[in-house]
Amino acid sequence: MKKTSSFMLTLVLALTLVLSGCGADKNNNAGTNTGSNGGDKVESDGTGKDIKIGMVTDVGGVNDKSFNQSAWEALQRVTAETGASTKFLESGGEADMEPNLNNFVREGYDLTWGIGFLFTDAITKVAKDNPDAKLAVIDTVVDAPNVESITFAEHEGSFLVGVVAGLMTKTDKIGFVGGIEIPVIKRFEAGFLAGVKAVKPDIKVNVVYTGAFDKPDLGKSAAATMYNSGIDIIFHASGGTGNGVFNEATDRKKNGDDVWVIGVDKDQSLEFGDEVTLTSMMKGVETAVHKVSKDLIAGNWKGGTVQELGLKDDAVGLPETSTKNVPAEVLEKVEEYKGKIISGEITVPTE
Numbered sequence: 001m002k003k004t005s006s007f008m009l010t011l012v013l014a015l016t017l018v019l020s021g022c023g024a025d026k027n028n029n030a031g032t033n034t035g036s037n038g039g040d041k042v043e044s045d046g047t048g049k050d051i052k053i054g055m056v057t058d059v060g061g062v063n064d065k066s067f068n069q070s071a072w073e074a075l076q077r078v079t080a081e082t083g084a085s086t087k088f089l090e091s092g093g094e095a096d097m098e099p100n101l102n103n104f105v106r107e108g109y110d111l112t113w114g115i116g117f118l119f120t121d122a123i124t125k126v127a128k129d130n131p132d133a134k135l136a137v138i139d140t141v142v143d144a145p146n147v148e149s150i151t152f153a154e155h156e157g158s159f160l161v162g163v164v165a166g167l168m169t170k171t172d173k174i175g176f177v178g179g180i181e182i183p184v185i186k187r188f189e190a191g192f193l194a195g196v197k198a199v200k201p202d203i204k205v206n207v208v209y210t211g212a213f214d215k216p217d218l219g220k221s222a223a224a225t226m227y228n229s230g231i232d233i234i235f236h237a238s239g240g241t242g243n244g245v246f247n248e249a250t251d252r253k254k255n256g257d258d259v260w261v262i263g264v265d266k267d268q269s270l271e272f273g274d275e276v277t278l279t280s281m282m283k284g285v286e287t288a289v290h291k292v293s294k295d296l297i298a299g300n301w302k303g304g305t306v307q308e309l310g311l312k313d314d315a316v317g318l319p320e321t322s323t324k325n326v327p328a329e330v331l332e333k334v335e336e337y338k339g340k341i342i343s344g345e346i347t348v349p350t351e
Contacts, residue, residue: 048082048297051111054104055088055289056097058116060213060239062088066265067239067285071115071138074289082297097122105133111296113137113289117184123147134301136292138285139184145304150288153310154184155191155348156341157281157317158235160334161262162195164279164318165233166203167330170258175206175226177245179213179238183351188237188264188281190349198337198346206231210241219244227252227259233278235262246272260325267319279322284315312342 055075057068075086087109089100097119104112105126114123117139127135127144134146141149165174176192178185193205206226210218219241226234227248234249236242242264249261253276263269263280288309295301309315317338322331340346 048078048084051082051084051297052107052109053078053084053086053111053113053293053296054107054109055086055113055115056100056104056119057088057090058118058213058239059091059093060241061090064214064240065243065268065271067138067283068115070266070283070285071113071289074286075113075293077286077290078293078297082294084293084297094118094122098125101126101135102130105130110134111136111293111301113293115285116140117182118180134296134303136289138288141306147304148292148302149306150292151184151306151308152283152285152288152316153187153308153348154237154281154283154316155187155194155350156311157283158188158191158237159195159198159341159346159348160318160338161235161279161281162192162197163199163334163337164195164322164326164330165192165235165262166196166199167333168260168278168326169200169203169233171230171232172200172203173206173229173231174203175208175223175231175234177219177222177226177234177236177238177242178207178209179241180211181209185209185237187350188235190351192235194349195337199333210238212241213239215241216244216247220248223248223261227257232258233260233262235264235281237264237281239265242268246276249276267321269319269321269324274321274324278325279318282317282319284309284313287315311338 060068062068062072072088078084079086091097091100101112101122111134114137119137120140123135123137123142127147131146136148138150176189196203196205208222210222212218219238223234223245234245236245246261249259252259260278261276262278265283268280269277
């Protein structure tokens with residue numbers, strides 16, 4: 001018993017240190033992973049020991065349980081694997097984005113990331129003013145020789161979760177909760193609606209935009225209205241706002257309601273549980289940020305390029321945990337449609 005207690009105490013202390021070291025400092029909205037060039041050493045191959053990579057979050061914050069968190073987890077892996085130093089700064093609003101980017105540029109960071117479509121103007125300005133700086137951006141395209149742009153075919157993956165929703169709804173009522181009505185979120189919506197219609201042509205999907213990526217209360221309110229109307233499955237593409245959708249569904253599950261949420265960007269069942277997460281539309285933000293950052297360290301920087309990643313790249317799609325709640329025959333249909341999209345037999349709309 002003493003050995004077990006000692007082990008548990010050690011584990012708790014270790015987790016506490018990890019969370020305090022890698023999470024955001026709420027006083028300055030920043031967090032750092034230090035490689036072999038200072039601070040606590042980590043196991044690495046040393047190839048990135050003199051490299052510094054910065055990341056500026058979108059408004060949802062680094063712990064949004066969505067794409068900001070995915071990007072930061074990628075940089076944590078880069079530090080562990082190469083010894084590079086990585087740091088994030090959080091944006092409370094769009095006004096913070098350009099100053100945060102400039103902070104990294106002034107400090108001589110080798111690569112600076114902007115995570116999200118809302119960085120379009122800020123990255124464009126910073127890249128123009130600092131032609132020797134290397135920048136990368138997720139979910140938008142910036143036409144500059146010192147910027148690498150990564151976009152995703154969100155509509156393709158969203159089509160597949162639309163198939164799941166259409167085949168599994170018991171009320172024939174489905175909802176979509178978006179954050180800000182911008183092109184990337186409209187692609188989520190368009191693909192989802194097309195997937196639902198492919199298997200249930202007569203279903204009308206109720207679409208609501210909350211106008212925010214960082215307001216869980218708005219997500220909870222939108223979900224409550226939808227569930228009250230008889231909707232039993234909601235797909236959200238709303239960043240941290242979607243946490244409120246999950247919270248509302250969880251409350252209703254406790255009361256015996258048969259309702260579900262389809263997560264976004266990450267496998268959100270790992271955060272909110274299988275009891276409420278039907279499946280998720282995973283987006284390879286972590287994979288992309290990891291790859292581009294490692295390419296930089298290896299001397300393979302590709303500034304001025306655009307990469308669009310989709311089903312053919314395994315960059316969007318459903319997580320393996322989908323088997324817990326989605327029947328095998330539904331997953332077979334998903335694979336069937338996936339093949340048709342990759343082959344070009346089906347073209348998924350983007351708007």
